[in-house]
Structure formats: C-alpha cells, structure tokens
Amino acid sequence: xxxxxxxxxxxxxxxxxxxxxxxxxxxxxxxxxxxxxxxxxxxxxxxxxxxxxxxxxxxxxxxxxxxxxxxxxxxxxxxxxxxxxxxxxxxxxxxxxxxxxxxxxxxxxxxxxxxxxxxxxxxxxxxxxxxxxxxxxxxxxxxxxxxxxxxxxxxxxxxxxxxxxxxxxxxxxxxxxxxxxxxxxxxxxxxxxxxxxxxxxxxxxxxxxxxxxxxxxxxxxxxxxxxxxxxxxxxxxxxxxxxxxxxxxxxxxxxxxxxxxxxxxxxxxxxxxxxxxxxxxxxxxxxxxxxxxxx
Amino acid sequence: xxxxxxxxxxxxxxxxxxxxxxxxxxxxxxxxxxxxxxxxxxxxxxxxxxxxxxxxxxxxxxxxxxxxxxxxxxxxxxxxxxxxxxxxxxxxxxxxxxxxxxxxxxxxxxxxxxxxxxxxxxxxxxxxxxxxxxxxxxxxxxxxxxxxxxxxxxxxxxxxxxxxxxxxxxxxxxxxxxxxxxxxxxxxxxxxxxxxxxxxxxxxxxxxxxxxxxxxxxxxxxxxxxxxxxxxxxxxxxxxxxxxxxxxxxxxxxxxxxxxxxxxxxxxxxxxxxxxxxxxxxxxxxxxxxxxxxxxxxx
Numbered sequence: 092x093x094x095x096x097x098x099x100x101x102x103x104x105x106x107x108x109x110x111x112x113x114x115x116x117x118x119x120x121x122x123x124x125x126x127x128x129x130x131x132x133x134x135x136x137x138x139x140x141x142x143x144x145x146x147x148x149x150x151x152x153x154x155x156x157x158x159x160x161x162x163x164x165x166x167x168x169x170x171x172x173x174x175x176x177x178x179x180x181x182x183x184x185x186x187x188x189x190x191x192x193x194x195x196x197x198x199x200x201x202x203x204x205x206x207x208x209x210x211x212x213x214x215x216x217x218x219x220x221x222x223x224x225x226x227x228x229x230x231x232x233x234x235x236x237x238x239x240x241x242x243x244x245x246x247x248x249x250x251x252x253x254x255x256x257x258x259x260x261x262x263x264x265x266x267x268x269x270x271x272x273x274x275x276x277x278x279x280x281x282x283x284x285x286x287x288x289x290x291x292x293x294x295x296x297x298x299x300x301x302x303x304x305x306x307x308x309x310x311x312x313x314x315x316x317x318x319x320x321x322x323x324x325x326x327x328x329x330x331x332x333x334x335x336x337x338x339x340x341x342x343x344x345x346x347x348x349x350x351x352x353x354x355x356x357x358x359x360x361x362x363x364x365x366x367x368x369x370x371x372x373x374x375x376x377x378x379x380x381x382x383x384x385x386x
Numbered sequence: 387x388x389x390x391x392x393x394x395x396x397x398x399x400x401x402x403x404x405x406x407x408x409x410x411x412x413x414x415x416x417x418x419x420x421x422x423x424x425x426x427x428x429x430x431x432x433x434x435x436x437x438x439x440x441x442x443x444x445x446x447x448x449x450x451x452x453x454x455x456x457x458x459x460x461x462x463x464x465x466x467x468x469x470x471x472x473x474x475x476x477x478x479x480x481x482x483x484x485x486x487x488x489x490x491x492x493x494x495x496x497x498x499x500x501x502x503x504x505x506x507x508x509x510x511x512x513x514x515x516x517x518x519x520x521x522x523x524x525x526x527x528x529x530x531x532x533x534x535x536x537x538x539x540x541x542x543x544x545x546x547x548x549x550x551x552x553x554x555x556x557x558x559x560x561x562x563x564x565x566x567x568x569x570x571x572x573x574x575x576x577x578x579x580x581x582x583x584x585x586x587x588x589x590x591x592x593x594x595x596x597x598x599x600x601x602x603x604x605x606x607x608x609x610x611x612x613x614x615x616x617x618x619x620x621x622x623x624x625x626x627x628x629x630x631x632x633x634x635x636x637x638x639x640x641x642x643x644x645x646x647x648x649x650x651x652x653x654x655x656x657x658x659x660x661x662x663x664x665x666x667x668x669x670x671x672x673x674x675x676x677x678x679x680x681x682x683x684x685x
Contacts, residue, residue, distance in 0.1 A: 102576070111580040118481035121474045125550055126494065129501050132512050132547070139515065186407050193404035197397075210674060211412040217666040218418070219608025221635045225642050225659045226418050229425060249414070256411065282400035303503075310505025313610040313635070317643040337507040341611065344511060359508050366503050 133363070140360035143353035149361065153323045158343075160350030165358050167325055168339035172365075174240060174326060175319060175335055176308045179247035180255075180301060186248075187256040195263045196285045209260070215253035221313040223249045228317040240326050240333040243319025250314050251304040258303060262296030263289060270385065295380040302373035306366055312337035336362045422660040429653030438657065444621040451654035453661065455621045459538075459631035462624050463617065464607040466542035467549065471606075472599050475550050479557035479595075484583060495555075502551035510615035513544035518616055526628050533628035536618035541631070544612050549602035556601060560594030561587060593680050597673070604669055608662065610635035634658050 151164035190208075198205040227246030236242050266289050274284045290297070312335070320332025321342070336358060343355035429438065429451065441452030482491055521543075522535030533539075564587050572582045588595075618630025619640065642655050 107578050107581070111578045114580050115481075115485060118477045118485065121477040122481040122486065122490075122494075125474060125478045125554070126497065128547060129497055129551070131516075132501070132504070132509070135512060135515060136508065186410055189404040189407035190410060191408075193401070193408035197401045197404070198408075207412055208408055210670065211415045213670045213674070214415050214667055215411055217604045217608070217670055219610065219635055219662055219666075221608065221610040221638050222418070222422075222659045222662050225638055225656070226421060228643055229421050229656075252414075253411070280394060280400075281397045285400075306503045310503070310507070312505070312507050313639060316639055337505055337611070340507050340511065341615075344514070344615075355511070359511055362505060363508060366505065367500060370499055370503055 136356065136359050136363060139353070139356040143350075143357035144360060145357075148354065148357050152325065157323070158346060158348075158351055160348045165334075165336070165339050165354070165361070167323055168334040168336045168358065169361065169365075170325055171240075171319075171322075171334040172309055172336040172362075175244050175247055175315065175333060176305050178240070178244035179251055179308050180305050182244065182248040183251040183255050183304060184301060187252055187259055191256055191259040191263060192285045192290075194260065196281045196289070212253050212256050212260075215249075216257060219313070220250045220311050221316075224314045224317050227314065231318060237330070238318055238320030238332050239330045240319065241329040243315045243333055243335070246314045246318045247308045247311060250311055251308050254307055255300055255304045258300035259293070259297060262293045262300065265296075266292050292384055295377040295384065298380060299373050299377045302369050302376070306369045306373075309365060309369065310337055310362065312341055336365075419660075419663060422656050422663060425656035426653050426660050429650050429657060432650070438654075439661075442623055446648050446651045446654070449650055451650060451657075453634075453654070453658060455623050456632055456634045456637050456658065457661070458624055459617070460607060460633040460635075462538050462627075462631055463541045463545065463613060463633050464603065466538060466627065467545035467606045468599070468603055470542055471546035471549050471553060471602060474546075475553040475557060475598075475602075476595065478550075479554045479561055480583060480587075482554070482558050483561035484579065484587070498551040498555050502555065506548065506609055506612040507615075509544050509548045510612035513540055513612065513616040517543050521628070529628070531626065531628045534618065534630070536616055536630050537628045538617065538624055538631050539627040541613045541617040541633075542627070544616055545606045545609055548609065548612060549606050552605060553598045553602040556598035557591075557595050560591045560598065563594075564590045593676075596676075600669070600673055604666065607665065608635060610639050614639055634662055638662075 147162065148164040149169060150166060151162070152167045153165065154161060154163035157163035194205060194208055198208075223246055227242055227249070230236075230245065231238070231242045270288060270292065271284055274288050279287075315335050315338060319335055319338075321334050321338060322332045323334070326333040340355050340358045340362065343351050343358060346352055346355075433451075438451055438453055439457065440454050441450070442454040443450040443452045444455060482494060486494075517540045518535035520535075521537055521540045522533050525539065526533035526535070526537075568586050568590065569582050572586045573579075577585065613633055614636040617633060617636060619632050619636055620630040621632045621637075622629070624631045637658055638655060641651075642659075
C-alpha cells in the first residue's frame with residue numbers, strides 16, 4: 092500500500108485510520124454486548140414466566156397451601172404495591188411541590204439556604220433505600236406502630252422525595268425568566284406566578300417526575316422489607332400489614348418448591364409489565380401535555 | 387447576605403406556608419443521622435470506633451462486632467462492578483453518539499429507559515438464573531478455581547448490568563451536547579474521527595461523564611436486594627473474586643428487625659446503617675467540591 096505524503100511529511104494516515112477502525116470495532120462490540128445482555132434479561136424473564144403465567148395469578152389471592160404449590164394468585168401483592176406506591180407518591184408530592192416552589196420562587200438562587208437544601212436533597216438521593224428501611228423501622232418502634240401500610244408508604248415516600256424534588260427542581264429551572272418577568276410586570280405576586288404560570292409551564296415535567304418516582308417506588312424492595320410486613324389478604328386499612336410485589340417475588344424465589352419458584356418468575360413478569368406501563372404512560376403523557384406549553 | 391428575595395406583603399402568607407416544606411429535606415437528613423447515631427451509641431460508648439470498623443471478628447452472640455468483612459465486601463463488590471461497567475458504558479455511549487445509525491439509536495433508547503427502571507429484585511433473579519451458574523460452571527473453572535457461583539464476581543456482574551443503562555443514557559446526553567462546530571473544526575484540521583473523540587469530545591465532556599459514573603457508583607454501592615441474592619452472604623474477609631462476601635446493605639437486610647435478643651447487635655446494625663449514610667455524605671461533598679472547582683475554572 093502506498094503511503095500518502097503531504098508536502099513531503101508523513102502524517103501516518105494509514106496507521107491512524109487502522110487505529111480508528113480498531114476502536115470503532117471495540118465500540119460497536121461493546122454496544123452490541125450491552126444490547127444483547129439487556130435484551131437477554133427481558134427474554135429470560137418472559138420465557139421462565141410463561142408456564143406459570145395464568146389469569147388466576149392476577150385475579151386471586153394466595154389460597155391455602157399456595158406456598159406449597161397449590162392454587163392461588165398474587166392479587167394481594169399487586170394491589171398492595173399499588174396502594175403503597177400511590178400513597179407514597181401523594182405524600183412525597185405533597186412535600187416536594189411546596190418545597191420546590193419555595194426553593195425557586197422565594198429564595199435567592201445562590202443563597203446559603205438554597206444551597207443547603209439542594210445539598211441535603213443530593214444526600215437524601217444517595218442514601219440507599221435499605222437505610223430508609225432501617226430508619227422507617229426506628230420510626231415504627233418510636234411510635235409503637237406495627238409493620239403496616241402506613242409505615243411502608245411513609246418509608247417509600249422518603250425514598251421518592253429526593254427523586255421527585257430534584258426532578259421538579261430541574262424542570263422548574265428551565266422555565267425562562269422572561270416568562271416570570273412578564274407575569275411580574277402585570278402585577279402578579281410570586282405565588283400567582285409560581286402556581287399559574289411556572290407550574291403550568293412545567294406540568295409535563297411534573298407528570299414525568301411523578302411517574303418516574305412511582306416506578307422507583309414500585310420496585311423498591313429494601314424500603315418495605317421491615318416496614319410493610321406481608322399478608323395473604325387484601326389490605327383495607329392503613330394500620331394493617333400489606334403485601335408488595337418485589338417482596339412477593341423475593342419470598343417465592345426462596346421457596347424449595349419449583350411450582351412456587353415459577354410463580355416468582357410470573358410475578359416478576361407482572362412487575363416488569365407494570366413498570367413498562369408506567370414508563371410508556373410517562374412518555375405519552377409528557378408528549379401530549381407539552382402541547383399546552385408556551386414556547 | 388439576603389437569603390430571601392424581595393417580595394410584597396401578599397406573598398408573605400404563601401412564603402411562610404411553603405418554607406417548612408423546603409426545610410424538611412434538611413431536617414430529615416439531620417434526623418436520620420441523629421436517630422442512627424443515637425441507636426448506635428450504646429456500642430460506640432463501649433468500644434472505640436476503629437476497633438469496631440477494622441476488627442474482622444463478627445460473632446454477635448459473643449459480643450464481637452467487627453464490621454471490617456462487611457466494609458471490604460461492599461468495597462470489593464462496588465469497585466469490581468464499576469471497573470466492569472465504566473469502560474463498556476463509555477465505549478457504548480461513544481458508539482451511540484458518534485457512529486451509530488439513527489435506527490439503532492431508536493432501538494437503544496427505550497430499552498435503556500426500561501432497564502434503568504427495572505427493579506433490583508428482577509436483576510437479582512436474573513443473576514440467580516444465569517450469572518451464578520455461569521460463574522460456577524464456566525468462569526471459575528476457566529481460572530482454575532472452585533466456586534459455588536454465589537460470589538463477588540456474580541454480584542459485580544449483576545450490579546454492572548444494573549448500572550449500565552443509567553451511565554449510558556447520562557453519558558450519551560453529555561456527549562450529544564458537545565458543539566458540532568468544535569468537532570468540525572478538529573475534522574477540518576485533518577483529525578480522524580477517533581482523534582476528534584479523544585482530543586475534543588472526551589476533553590469537553592469529561593466532567594459530565596465522570597458525573598455519570600459517580601451516579602452509577604452511588605447506585606451500585608447502596609444496592610441491596612440484587613446483591614444479597616447472588617453474593618453468598620458469608621462474613622469473611624474476601625480472598626478473590628470467586629469467594630463469597632457479605633456487603634453492608636445485605637447485612638442490614640438479613641438481620642435488621644429481628645435483632646432484639648442479643649445485646650449490642652441492634653447498635654452494631656445501626657452503626658452499619660450510619661456508616662452507609664456517612665459514605666453517601668462523603669460522596670456528595672466530594673461531588674459538590676468538584677463541581678465548584680469545575681465551574682470556577684470555566685468561569
């Protein structure tokens with residue numbers, strides 16, 4: 092192969108191009124490795140769950156001898172997970188929304204208080220959910236609560252709070268200041284600007300954040316491990332223990348009976364489906380809702 | 387320095403009403419710290435902190451609470467996971483942002499989104515089904531070792547896969563924000579695309595990619611259920627990647643809540659939780675310090 096010379100100087104073009112194609116191959120290889128192993132996870136879960144995936148799984152509670160492989164389903168855990176997650180998300184939103192409004196509308200951006208609040212949100216975000224679980228358990232002991240829906244949803248709300256607050260904070264920061272200034276110039280108060288303009292403008296972001304937090308809450312096993320308990324019935328009161336899907340999967344997987352293990356796979360497929368629905372809903376909704384945004 | 391911006395009288399009510407909610411995260415952080423410290427205190431007042439942290443005898447029934455095996459277990463698992471995940475995810479995100487055809491990107495993004503949201507118990511299940519047998523039957527014999535498969539390596543593989551989607555999607559976003567003009571300038575000077583990546587793209591997006599990796603790191607180190615399912619849970623000092631370990635979160639998950647009978651046990655577990663919290667605070671401080679330094683340099 093002839094070497095190219097530019098003005099008598101050799102830039103090593105061939106060698107450089109060979110190096111490029113080597114690294115390009117490496118990148119493509121790792122990308123396919125990633126895609127392959129990720130798809131493999133989904134495929135294996137679906138494949139393993141097929142034998143046990145019957146309608147009775149989602150419309151029945153565990154019957155007697157369910158954990159020995161007899162009839163029943165995991166309706167208790169599906170409903171329980173939804174109860175915990177809806178309660179937790181509402182609670183977390185009730186704290187995160189006013190907090191973020193205060194943070195962005197009443198505080199100066201670089202003030203020490205705003206910095207401290209953002210830093211504490213960073214710390215809370217990083218705290219492993221098992222530590223929240225432990226802390227939730229300590230709260231339970233202090234207030235003489237038993238493992239219950241209430242304790243579980245409070246703990247999950249603590250896990251969701253920093254996720255929600257940080258996501259809301261990020262979206263609210265993106266609102267152009269001209270928009271706020273325009274409302275202020277019309278004589279609106281900070282509160283009016285925050286609730287009628289900024290919040291409306293960030294509504295799609297809010298919906299995405301809420302659904303993201305719900306997805307996290309739905310799958311979190313460590314937070315509910317000591318706080319929510321477990322039950323084979325459907326929970327009807329805040330003070331009763333509640334079953335959750337991740338724990339249902341975890342317990343059934345540890346069973347020595349193959350039938351029960353298969354149901355763990357089926358439960359995992361159901362949980363995956365729920366998470367998929369949440370993430371699809373978030374895409375759809377944020378797309379549809381952003382029609383009302385002022386650009 | 388003024389903390390609160392100027393506002394009119396009619397804004398005072400809403401301001402006062404929302405302020406407590408904004409203080410809540412700060413209060414919660416402090417309360418969690420104090421509650422764990424209070425519960426860990428009985429043990430801390432009996433023994434010096436270093437003797438608890440660096441002792442490797444864990445015999446709760448005899449009053450020995452050495453956390454060193456658990457600390458080492460956490461370090462081994464997290465570090466191996468990061469070492470496995472970071473090169474692969476950087477290469478993948480570079481491919482996705484610089485080379486991949488649009489159609490491939492369209493397939494990748496939803497898969498990454500879904501998998502970033504997949505619960506840890508599902509990753510753990512996948513680990514039990516596939517990774518543990520693979521390690522015990524193929525990987526360990528290939529290195530001339532014997533292993534049950536429930537090992538540091540299995541946990542690290544599961545964790546690496548778990549944090550890949552997060553690291554990749556954040557890195558791709560960072561890489562896509564590199565201005566096209568910069569790349570074109572380098573190309574026009576005769577650089578190959580690889581050289582553009584190395585001298586322009588990577589240089590420009592280094593802080594962002596580092597942030598993505600730290601994000602993955604913090605998720606990996608606190609991960610409980612997925613690790614617990616595949617790591618073996620044996621409180622010994624790990625000798626190799628194929629030996630089992632017992633990370634701190636797994637210790638908490640297995641024993642918290644049923645620890646009342648043995649004296650000191652409760653304190654020891656709360657100390658473990660406190661340790662996890664302290665590490666998170668350390669991470670956040672480090673990240674904040676780095677961000678401040680970066681923004682000063684660019685300003």
